[in-house]
Amino acid sequence: MKRKISLLLCLVLIVSALAGCGSKKDELPNTEDRQDLTIAITAEPTSLDYSLANELNTFSIAGNVYEGLVRKEADGSLVPGLAESWTYNDDQTEITFTLREGVKFHNGETMTADDVVFSFQRALESKSTARMTGAIESVEKIDDTHVLMKLKYSYGPIEGCLANVNCAIVSKSAVEADPEGFGRAPVGAGPYQVVEWKSGEKIVMKAFADYHRGEAKIKDLTYMVIADSTSALVALEKGQIDVIANTQTSDKQNITSNANLQYDETIADSFFFLTFNNAEGLFADNVKLRQAIAYAIDKESILLGAMEGIGSVAHSVIPGNCFGAPENPDDYEYNPEMAKQLLAEAGYPDGLTINMPTMSSGYYVKISDILVDQLRQVGITVNQELMERTAYLQDVYTNCQYDMSVLSISALQPDADFITFMRYHSDYIGGGNNFTKVNNPKLDELLEIGRFDSDPAKRTAAYAELCQIIKDDAVLLPLVNPPVGVAGNVKLQGLKAFSDQSIYVYDLSWGA
Incomplete structure (x- = not known):
């Protein structure tokens, strides 16, 4: 009799446990009346001053201000x-x-x-x-x-x-x-106004009641800085945050398998690349050294190792969704033996050591780690110098104090002019624009045709020639086009991934 009671009790406990292990979706509290939203970002912007904005995380946040x-x-x-x-x-x-x-x-x-x-x-x-x-x-x-x-x-x-x-x-x-303080306390006419900024922690905003299109449904908006993607995902799963603005590809499986979460993805209008200082230091006037590195790089392995194979290999400095992108861009094929030959012709038969500053977050570290290993195989030792984002952008992006580094840029508009003119024209060397410091009159000429000529055929031809010169001279090396993934609470309505990594908070609201 006691045995039957024990078995019955065990059965009851098992059924109860199974009931508790059902879809997490059933356990979510009602969110219909929520008016707050917390978005995780990997790094805070250097400034929200529109006149200084030259990086994606500034654009995506400032766009709501x-x-x-x-x-x-x-x-x-x-x-x-x-x-x-x-x-x-x-x-x-x-x-x-x-x-x-x-x-x-x-x-x-x-x-x-x-x-x-x-x-x-x-x-x-x-x-x-x-x-x-x-x-x-x-x-x-x-x-x-x-x-x-x-x-x-x-x-x-x-x-x-x-x-x-x-x-x-x-x-x-x-x-x-307050011109100096404006970047931390901006005053615009957008749907949200900044009310608090704790460095390294969060930026807090509130819906602007007098916004000309009407007050937003999300009243309290917080951008929380969480540099580690794993920590951000745990916070999302626990309900401590509501959105991850730009997810890592390694987290996609965990996100899509969780019934409490939603996920959307598209290809970015940006690309990661290995850039060289073409005017000063190790790579100045040494095209064979730059070409040697180009042949030493296996882009497919970078895409697989850094991005789980999600995204695409970049063969051109103009993303495929832009006017002027070449249909069949010429590119370097992975050829370690050719890399070694060119390395010797460049004056380094026994290899060399290169210092490479690296932004200490996300894909930058993953891509750089793979590059270090690939270049080692042809006799090049790379010393990574991990740097905090603000210092990195100042030294590398703005002041061009580097020999070689991994960067990324975005087109922002679907026209080649936006991603080429400022990047390769000699009038814009330094200052966060022409960071390769390339100074080539032929490139200037082609860029000016692309910008000023109204004939689409002439513009297309100019951009094709420009891409070929940049490839032949190995001014920089396109690596991969990353995906843009956004994850959020399944009850948040209107969440979508955009190629420019924007999140239009004004369009979001909570459902039941």
Whole structure:
């Protein structure tokens, strides 16, 4: 009898346990009334000042703080933003904007034409914004609700430029009151305003009640800095955060197998590459050394080892989704023996040692680790110098104090001009733009055809030749196009991955 009771008790306990092991989805609390959102980011931006913004994590966060005359929708379409309409002159070198009336800044002031003119004057003085403002000659006030933008030349992608955070409109009085502190306490006219910034920890925002499109459904927004991807995933699974802005490919399986989470993915409009300082140091005037390294690299192994095989190998400095991308780009094939031969011809028959500063996070470390191993096999010793993001960007990206390093850049707009002109034209050496310091008159000529010529066929031909020269001279070496993955609480509505890594928080809301 006791045995039967014991068996019955065990059965009851097993059934109870199984009931508790059902889908975690059933255990989620009701989120319908939630109005807060926490997004994990791997590193905080160096600044949220639009005139200094030149990196993706700045763009993705600042895009929720600012708005420009033109606004980019989540589907990529361009619509009126702080301007309600605009017209072009006959040769499309002048644009007259009618400003939206009653637009408020986060400090309560009403936007005027003076703020618009000031914002563009400030942007035009900054090298960091030049990719978006390079076609603009001037912006002038006509009256309180109209401004005239004069272009240096007719430029088809100009409206896309104006939707970028580099062309955002800011409060003139707020910048003038504290120009140094503006990057930490920005005042824009976007859907969210910054209320707190704890360095290395979090950036806290709140929905702007007077936003011209109406107050956002998510009222309290926090960007939490979690450098380690594993820690971020654990926090997401525990409900301590709600979104991971840019997931690691190694986490995809765990995310997609969890019923409490959602996942979306696309290919980025960016690429990782190995860059060389073409003007100073070890690689200056030594194309054979750069070519030797090119032949020593197995890109397929990098894609597999660093990104779980998700994404694609990069064969060109122009991503495939951009106008001007070559159809069948020429590229180096993995050939260690050729690498050794060129290494000897470059003056290093016994190999050499190269110092390589590396950003100490995410794909940068993974890619660099694989490169160290691949180059070792042809006699090149690479000393990695792991650096915190801010210091790395200052030394490598801005000041060009390096010989060789792994970087990534984004097109931001689907036109080759955006990802080539500032990167390879001699007028923009340094300052976070032409970080290879390449100075080639032929490249300058081709870049100018690509930017100024209105004939699509001539532009395409110019970009094809440009890509070939960059490849032949091994100015830099494209490696991989990464995926963009975003993960979040399954009850969050509207979450989607975008190629520019943006998260349009205004479009998000909680469901039951």
